[in-house]
Amino acid sequence: MKSLLFIINIFFSPIIFAQDLIDTDGDGIPDVEDHCPTVKGPKENNGCQWQEMICYSTPTIYFDKDKTEISESELKQLDNFISSFLNSLKVEDIEKLSIISYTNLDSDKNKLKRLAKKRAENVKKYMIKNNKIFKNISIELKLDSDLRWKECIDEECPEWKLKEENRISFGIRKEKPSN
Numbered sequence: 001m002k003s004l005l006f007i008i009n010i011f012f013s014p015i016i017f018a019q020d021l022i023d024t025d026g027d028g029i030p031d032v033e034d035h036c037p038t039v040k041g042p043k044e045n046n047g048c049q050w051q052e053m054i055c056y057s058t059p060t061i062y063f064d065k066d067k068t069e070i071s072e073s074e075l076k077q078l079d080n081f082i083s084s085f086l087n088s089l090k091v092e093d094i095e096k097l098s099i100i101s102y103t104n105l106d107s108d109k110n111k112l113k114r115l116a117k118k119r120a121e122n123v124k125k126y127m128i129k130n131n132k133i134f135k136n137i138s139i140e141l142k143l144d145s146d147l148r149w150k151e152c153i154d155e156e157c158p159e160w161k162l163k164e165e166n167r168i169s170f171g172i173r174k175e176k177p178s179n
Contacts, residue, residue: 058170061123065104065162068118070126078123081170082130097134097172099123102142104165109143115166116141123168140171 022031027040027047034047041048059077061070070078101116120139127134149161 058172061168062163063119063166063168065159065166066115068115068122070122075126078126082127086131086133094172096138098138098140098170100140100142100169100171102165102167102169104162112143113141116143119168
């Protein structure tokens with residue numbers, strides 16, 4: 001019986017050991033320890049690639065068509081975001097925080113650019129007024145890109161659909177740890 005166990009152990013040990021060494025993506029992390037075994041990534045991130053933007057629940061701030069003022073209801077959303085941002089993320093880990101301003105389609109691209117920029121600047125001013133930590137926040141303009149209601153290009157749309165196109169969202173880029 002002991003000799004049978006010995007033979008089984010000798011026969012199967014290399015197979016079990018070899019499975020511990022398999023590294024499908026070649027990143028130096030065995031598949032049994034790699035959270036992303038088919039995609040190369042650093043050991044500090046469990047074998048997964050670093051993400052450019054981290055997933056973080058951020059509000060969408062909506063604007064009325066052709067308006068740049070933040071409404072009272074949207075200010076409450078913005079206040080909640082500022083509070084949760086400051087309480088849940090280590091600010092020193094944030095590489096970049098962006099205000100992303102979207103607009104609906106319009107034939108006058110200059111008008112759209114002015115609206116999108118003014119909306120983003122108003123949000124930025126409000127955030128800085130609440131906490132100076134937001135002074136380096138960047139602004140990105142997305143003129144008629146990323147439309148939620150693409151059918152609004154060719155037809156009249158209800159006001160609520162247009163409002164959803166005139167929005168601000170936030171992008172948060174988390175700093176990559178140094179190797």
